[in-house]
Amino acid sequence: MKITGLRTFMQRVDDRPRLLVAIDTDAGITGWGETYNHGPDKAYPPLLEFLLTQFAGDDPRRISYIHQKLLQQTRFPPGALGLAAIAAIDHALWDISAKALGVPVYQLLGGHVRDRIRVYCGVYTAPETDEAVRQVMALHEEFGFTCFKLSPYRTNLHVGRWGEMCAAAGKWFGEMRARLPSHFELAFDAHARIDEPIKAIQLAEALAPHDPYFFEEPLRPEHMAAWGRLRAQMTVPLATGESLYNRWEFLALLQAGGADIIQPDIAVVGGMTEMKKIADIASAHFVTVAPHNPMGPLATAHNLHFSAACTNFRILEYKVARNAPWAVDQYLPKDGYLDLRPDRPGWGMEIDTDALKVDDYIHWERKVEVKPDGSTAYP
Known part of the structure; x- marks a missing residue:
């Protein structure tokens, strides 16, 4: 061939x-x-x-x-x-x-070690508790999600006193815990927007009383030693890795003791071939893998097959796709899990090539944030 x-x-x-x-x-x-x-x-x-x-x-x-x-x-x-x-x-x-x-692809990876893949969904747009609870419960009713990822920021983190921002985050988390079923898991993604490790620790402490599933990427990824010091001072699970590119970067992170959970993106690190090596290195450090996956239905299929065969897999990020006409039969969660399709070869989903004849491109880009003093920050 x-x-x-x-x-x-x-x-x-x-x-x-x-x-x-x-x-x-x-x-x-x-x-x-x-x-x-x-x-x-x-x-x-x-x-x-x-x-x-x-x-x-x-x-x-x-x-x-x-x-x-x-x-x-x-x-x-x-x-x-x-x-x-x-x-x-x-x-x-x-x-x-x-x-x-x-x-199926997972058969080429040594076969599946689990029969279905647990997924979580991000809920970032709700500014108020009532709306956040409504969105979470709607996703639970539709797809059975019992794990969600939220933003910890209730105020502009570049304006006002940092202690007030942390207090607002902790108070809001407590309100969400009180309003949602007790078995729901809630994680927080800081989106690498905190400049100083001490601030990341203070925010983690504000969230800790309410048992976050994990605290994701409070710092930029470049300095591995800082992640080791951060992890040593935190009492909540620390997750990171979406901005790392290969097994050597993950090895440096893990050797520094900088994560409880790694989040490599299969479409960022060079594909399944590299992803398997990264997961094996994490396994040797007793660290689990929760793949970063804010992508479309096809990337979700890639991740599903990886997760099916990965012994130290924890949970998969899942973004609901409401409009993807080319994805004929995308994997949809049921009871908060994606089922495998053992009778279907390859990725187990079909691509409608007729739908692809239309160039449906839409421009999108991140906007650099501007602080009150006119300097810039990561969005």
Whole structure:
């Protein structure tokens, strides 16, 4: 079997852009992958066309060989866009290989160690307790979610006294705990917006009395030693990793004792091939994996197969896709879990290629935040 071509499709899922990648073979088997939308998203098609020159004509079942060749051809570490493109290619190759054998992808990973995948959903837009509770309960009624991720910020973290901000976060968490069923898990994502470790510790202390499921990414990811010191002073589970790119960065984080839970993104780190190595390193450090997944239905399928075969998997982030016409039969939660599809080869879902004929791209970008003194901050 040989690779004969690569196609890209600019699409959207709800209000975010998504780029799908198809790799075709001379056996009539097509594999599918999805890139991470770091931006600029329109840089991906020419980048992917260039990368195709490195593996056109290769046997798509030589996944590790092609993955390694793509990493080596860049000479320097490929960075955000390069790794996202490689991830999409990697996932298309896993899809082809599994379809050629007539099995789900997770069978190629050693088989499933669990029968279904627990998922959680982010609820970030509700400014008031009543609305937040309404959104949480609506998602529970529709999909059975019992785990949710919230934002801890009830006020602008760059305005006013930090102690007041922490107190407001703790008070609000207590109100949510009192209003929601006691068995619900509530995690908090600080979105790497806190500049100083001591402030992250103070916010964690404000949340701790109400038993957060985890406290995610309070700091920027670059300085691993700071994560080790932060973890040593916290009494709540610390989660991070969505902004890390490879096994060596995760190894440095884990050697520093900087996380209880790691959150690699399968579409960021270069795909399933790298994701498996990262999970194995975490397992050796007694750390669980909760994949970062704010993506579309196809990326969710990639994550589901990884999670099915990962022994130290904890929970998967899931973003409800209300408008993705190309995803014919996306994985939808039931009772807060995604079921496996053992009788369906590859990723186990179909792509409507007719729907992809329409370029449904929508522009989206992060806006840098401006502080009261005119300086900038991460959004």
